[in-house]
Amino acid sequence: MKRIFIVGTQRSGSNLLRMMLNSHSELLAPHPPNVLKHFVPLEHIYEQNPQLGQQALFEDILQLVKYNPIDWENISFDVEDIIGKHKVNNVFEYFLYLMDAYAKQEDCNGWVCKSTHNFIYMEELLKADKGVFFIHLYRDPRDVTLSFMKADVGNKHPYSIAKEWSDTQDHCIQTLQSIHPDNFFTIQYEQLIEEPQVIMAELCNKVGLTFEPQMMEFYKSKSAKDCSKAGKRWENLKNPVMSNNYKKYKKGLSTKQIKMIEYVAQAAMKHLGYELDNYLNGYRIDQREIETYQNENRFLIKEKNRKGGKQKEFLAQLKSNLELKAKILQEKLA
16 A cells, blocks of 8 residues: 655645546545644543543544545545554554555555645654655745735745745755655655646656556546635646746735745755845844734734634534543542
8 A cells, every 4th residue: 555645835736736646546635634733732632531542532533534624435434444453553553544444445556645734744654654655845935925825724924934834844854864765755846837747757656656647637537626616725726737837926925025935934945946036145034023923924814714614613622622531630630
């Protein structure tokens, strides 16, 4: 079973790449419910509370999947189907087996997880399975910033977006330096949209698959059409690859915003081959300005980002219940 993770920063073409890979006859690439992002921080609560335990943890994970904004269709397995066949020690292993089960159900020999946040768990995933494969996908941070500013998720201020992009790339670059080259492949978004067939053929070869022409016709699939209808930020999935979808920031951002992004992200930009538009000698952002930008970012997130949804409501209720149980347990032990 091929286990593939796309890692990096959101708004970098990860859904485009996911749809291309999902169009391969041997791969399943469902829309991600971000299992590790939500449940790794909660795992210790289940472990410490005798009323919960692993069984409850795994059942809640499967429930999260069922509340995903874009359905995983026809799930025919349950927790017992997974833990009855495998010795599962933690969330990482359970997630791998859960994805395996869904891929097998769909008659696929591999799967792709597009939860880009999983870059922070690359080492843990390799411990769970030394054969996992990572695709490090990255995009010009100036275009990433413009995309986030328009989207209903993520940070909203150019400083905060650039800082997150820079920190993410630094982490990916550093971690991948310690991973065997057979376990990862890097893709620059701009190259992907300019030469999609070349890049996808190289990726398939690296993963041990044969390139299939229908991967270039991903937009005709039911999955792509359903996803494009589920939210404005995915609407481009109903179209072929947009080969000119870069350097939009030149018209969409001000010179001040571009300079700020380049100052914050310059080291990672240079490492990844992005040229700066501005001369930065003497340019500085002091701590007082940073605090102002962070406050503005928090305000914009509350004002502009998507609220509600079944998955968010489920997670909010779940965390509230877990906190209450943890508090009761703590009082008993005191």
